[in-house]
Amino acid sequence: MKPERIEEFLRRAPADEPIFVTPSAAGDRRVSRVKVSGRPAGAIGLAVAGIAVIAVLAAGSWLGGRPGSGGSPGLAGASQDAGYTEYCGGATVTPADIAATPQPLTIDEQAVIATAVRRAPTLLPATSWHRYDGTNGAETFVAAGTPNQVRRFVFINAGQAVDGTFELTSFGDCEPVGRGVGGLKKMSWTLEIDPLDPPTVTTTVLHGYVETSVVETVAGYTVTYGQVVTIAFWTRTLPVASGRIVTLEGVLHQVTVQLAEPLGGRDVYDGVLEHSVATSPPISLGY
Amino acid sequence: MTAERADGDRASLDLVDDILRRRGQDLISLAYRVGLSAEDAEDAVQEAFARLCAPINLDHVRDPEAWLFRTVYHLAMDAHRWRRRISSLTSRVQFQAPTVHGVATDVDGLAAVWSTVDELPERQRAIVYLRYRMDFTYDVIATVMGITAGAARSQGSVAMATLQRKLRDVDEA
Numbered sequence: 201m202k203p204e205r206i207e208e209f210l211r212r213a214p215a216d217e218p219i220f221v222t223p224s225a226a227g228d229r230r231v232s233r234v235k236v237s238g239r240p241a242g243a244i245g246l247a248v249a250g251i252a253v254i255a256v257l258a259a260g261s262w263l264g265g266r267p268g269s270g271g272s273p274g275l276a277g278a279s280q281d282a283g284y285t286e287y288c289g290g291a292t293v294t295p296a297d298i299a300a301t302p303q304p305l306t307i308d309e310q311a312v313i314a315t316a317v318r319r320a321p322t323l324l325p326a327t328s329w330h331r332y333d334g335t336n337g338a339e340t341f342v343a344a345g346t347p348n349q350v351r352r353f354v355f356i357n358a359g360q361a362v363d364g365t366f367e368l369t370s371f372g373d374c375e376p377v378g379r380g381v382g383g384l385k386k387m388s389w390t391l392e393i394d395p396l397d398p399p400t401v402t403t404t405v406l407h408g409y410v411e412t413s414v415v416e417t418v419a420g421y422t423v424t425y426g427q428v429v430t431i432a433f434w435t436r437t438l439p440v441a442s443g444r445i446v447t448l449e450g451v452l453h454q455v456t457v458q459l460a461e462p463l464g465g466r467d468v469y470d471g472v473l474e475h476s477v478a479t480s481p482p483i484s485l486g487y
Numbered sequence: 488m489t490a491e492r493a494d495g496d497r498a499s500l501d502l503v504d505d506i507l508r509r510r511g512q513d514l515i516s517l518a519y520r521v522g523l524s525a526e527d528a529e530d531a532v533q534e535a536f537a538r539l540c541a542p543i544n545l546d547h548v549r550d551p552e553a554w555l556f557r558t559v560y561h562l563a564m565d566a567h568r569w570r571r572r573i574s575s576l577t578s579r580v581q582f583q584a585p586t587v588h589g590v591a592t593d594v595d596g597l598a599a600v601w602s603t604v605d606e607l608p609e610r611q612r613a614i615v616y617l618r619y620r621m622d623f624t625y626d627v628i629a630t631v632m633g634i635t636a637g638a639a640r641s642q643g644s645v646a647m648a649t650l651q652r653k654l655r656d657v658d659e660a
Binding site: 201203205206207209210211212213214215216217218390392393394452 | 516528540541597599619620647651654
């Protein structure tokens with residue numbers, strides 16, 4: 201192979217590289233956080249001089265204007281078809297939309313879908329794609345299926361490139377989540393550590409991020425004190441008009457947690473706590 | 488209690504959002520080519536953006552794009568993440584062009600070149616990616632990788648010589 205040919209190939213992306221899933225091009229300028237779930241739990245050790253005596257406080261101090269028992273405010277009114285069904289990838293649609301007869305696709309649109317299917321043969325063997333028009337020439341194609349008896353959606357996002365060509369931007373699949381309007385949902389969240397001002401034994405305020413969809417708002421958080429102190433954030437679904445809403449994958453909310461007592465001799469874990477620590481009760485962030 | 492970012496922060500977050508859209512694929516490809524699995528490459532890019540979004544960085548980083556490439560590169564070079572990739576690299580089959588009459592197709596040539604790149608040492612691999620895919624100058628590559636421009640240029644030359652030697656026998660129509 202000639203050197204110039206090698207250089208030509210070096211300027212092109214091979215087929216084995218992973219596709220970066222970008223937010224839908226909805227024109228919304230709010231930041232969409234790159235996926236934060238799935239990050240490995242890591243212990244952030246605190247400088248501890250002795251073990252703090254943990255007073256057993258009243259369980260379930262709900263902050264955010266809603267009284268609670270400190271356990272789990274129920275997820276009200278959730279069902280597969282109540283209000284709307286949301287799926288990851290961008291568009292929020294109704295089940296009726298998915299069941300409707302799909303519109304005919306243009307040659308460019310068919311080419312984009314074929315590209316996505318070629319790169320990810322594990323996508324549903326969808327034969328009918330529904331097109332949802334976004335802003336700035338962006339489109340989302342959705343298909344539904346029931347592989348292994350589980351209902352799933354696949355989506356393909358596409359948009360106009362700088363040179364005007366219509367190109368694939370991202371694709372993926374997920375199970376739909378039914379959520380009633382006004383219903384509460386417990387959300388995982390991520391602790392934000394300022395390297396110049398990390399948590400100490402006297403820290404009573406923690407900062408972090410909660411990522412929600414654009415149809416959710418952060419309703420508040422609960423702090424449950426016990427051997428494990430658990431801080432859980434809750435989001436509430438906003439009422440939206442039934443129909444097609446092209447959204448970003450996520451909206452980042454900066455949050456602040458006010459603890460009733462200093463961190464003391466606790467370890468702080470980011471993620472789901474999978475074990476308890478007998479002598480140094482940890483704070484579990486998330487659920 | 489929740490608080491959304493104040494309006495004063497929106498300009499910075501909009502910049503991050505813009506970089507995410509434009510460079511997300513380039514960054515994940517860099518991490519992947521240096522040796523991470525697809526999942527680890529995605530994690531590295533997530534981590535880099537998360538660090539950029541920290542107030543201490545968001546307000547003080549002058550060149551966010553270069554900062555992100557540098558951060559992703561160094562995350563990818565972390566020893567324990569690199570070891571996970573080793574097993575997949577050593578098990579990757581040496582490229583055998585599925586040829587008829589000894590001639591490879593365009594797609595085969597592309598795969599052949601990048602398979603050979605994956606056999607290079609990780610530093611040379613990163614330089615090749617940044618030089619040809621990103622079209623970075625050696626000065627920028629040096630900034631990203633934390634080496635001198637001369638070292639980047641030297642290692643790049645060695646990498647190209649290796650590629651030419653290994654791909655010499657791959658014929659094309």
